[in-house]
Amino acid sequence: MAKLEFNNESTYKKFLEGGKEAEFDRLFDKAVEEVKKGFGKKYPMYIGGSEVFAQEQLEERSPINKDIVIGYFQKGLRSHAREAINAAKNAFRDWAALDYRKRVEIFKKAAEIFSAEKFTVAAILSYENGKSRYESIGEVDEAIDFLNYYANEMQNNKGYLRKTVIRQSSARVNSGFQGAPGSEEKITIYMKPYGVFGVIAPFNFPISISVGMSTGALITGNTVVFKPSSTDNMSMLTGLKIYEIFTRAGVPKGVFNYVTGPGSEVGDEIVTSDSVSGIVFTGSKSTGLEMVAKTYSSGKQKVFIVEMGGKNPTIVSKYADIADAVDGIVSAAFGFAGQKCSALSRVYVNESIKEKFISALMEKTRTLKIGNPLEKENYVGPLISESAYRRYVEYVEKGKAAGNLIYGGKRADVGLNGFYVEPTILEIKHENEIMHKELFVPILAIDYYKDFDDALYKANDVEYGLTAGLYSKNKKEIGKFIDSIEAGVVYVNRRISATTGAIVGAHTFVGWKGSGLTGKGTGSRNYLQQFLREQSVAVVK
The missing domain is CATH 3.40.309.10 (Aldehyde Dehydrogenase; Chain A, domain 2)
Known part of the structure; x- marks a missing residue:
């Protein structure tokens, strides 16, 4: 593959520069009328590619007008989170073994679907968390940008694989020691996925941040249990749209699992499970540090990629x-x-x-x-x-x-x-x-x-x-x-x-001090490597 170039989506700017603002408004208003016709339905969770229902449901209402019922979603329990973790764990080996170029193709396809349906997704987003049309379209654009940018980074870095050689020495020694002359070694430096990642998403950017975090984990070969904001500040329908688009783009069953429910049940199970290798989270500092403390104080070890707010x-x-x-x-x-x-x-x-x-x-x-x-x-x-x-x-x-x-x-x-x-x-x-x-x-x-x-x-x-x-x-x-x-x-x-x-692709979005942990930002060249661990393999002829 040739080196991929990245261009931002910039929907509103393109309409405005083209003198087509009225068309932008017409498309958004049309999408608003269409999406509200579908409100009030009951929606399942998706675990291992199958619909899953809980005994209780969560009613999501629009902050624009609390009289509007967006839909009824499942109140998942710890048992559902465990089921999703097992599905992701079982899907991990095949997904991780898939050539990175195949994963790039899938997420490029997801970007194309988001782009084709951006006004519909933006209209849902506005109803769900109260954003203006400009904020919502901008957020969907950012999700598309994350998909394309991370796909480009995977391809342009050739899956983050490097090779080197230590040449054979003409000298020989009887016993080895650090720096001893020896035979030729062919060395491959792999960046390999960890396993299952829990993606715990915020209400305020439920498309862009959720897509960015999930893509970071998935495109590098990890599998995901995805939990959208499901309690006081709900954004479950946009989370479901992400699941649907990823599935249509070709993400296999079990690789991306959609689980709704309270943080005290679903979120806590994801954080404490021995089968979850990493957590990627955006939210408050208190919640972020509580997850880290709970993990390490219990003797467990996980990767934490978190953004924890600002002042x-x-x-x-x-x-x-x-x-x-x-x-x-x-x-x-x-x-x-x-x-x-x-x-x-x-x-x-x-x-x-x-x-x-x-x-x-x-x-x-x-x-x-x-x-x-x-x-x-x-x-x-x-x-x-x-x-x-x-x-x-x-x-x-x-x-x-x-x-x-x-x-x-x-x-x-x-x-x-x-x-x-x-x-x-x-x-x-x-x-x-x-x-x-x-x-x-x-x-x-x-x-x-x-x-x-x-x-x-x-x-x-x-x-x-x-x-x-x-x-x-x-x-x-x-x-x-x-x-x-x-x-x-x-x-x-x-x-x-x-x-x-x-x-x-222009500004790195990264938190210092109490705003983050890793010092690496989203939308940057350093982001994807946080989802990978390095392995050096030396082979002697």
């Missing part, structure tokens, strides 16, 4: 273009109602531009329309659940008590049975809990600084290290920021978004 800062210098800074900050803080691990939640502003910045920030935030995200004019959709709403109320009240509420802070009445809230801006000191705790709601906290070094200290003074932004035209400040910021994904003077929107 992402942006610094606005006195040398900033304020208009660019405000655009990027509002997008990063309030897009998808702040429910992204990369969302901006704290800003440090130079005191000399305080009034000008706050005025521009409030003016921009006022333009954001809150409401049904299926309607194109609305930017801020619903919170995913009542628990998220309660968290929003709690920290708005704490912010008002400890600082100054300068915008928002209330529930928004949009005429729908959902948890819609106003984007909220607080002035609060860096030492406050709100500046340090990941909230996953649209609350932006602002503090001020005199000295740039103080701003850098505050930006780094949290347990997380996922994304970070800077707005400054001063080269010295930019250089110091890049040298000193403790985050894996860093943006400088990015108007489109201060901290969100990493592009597969």
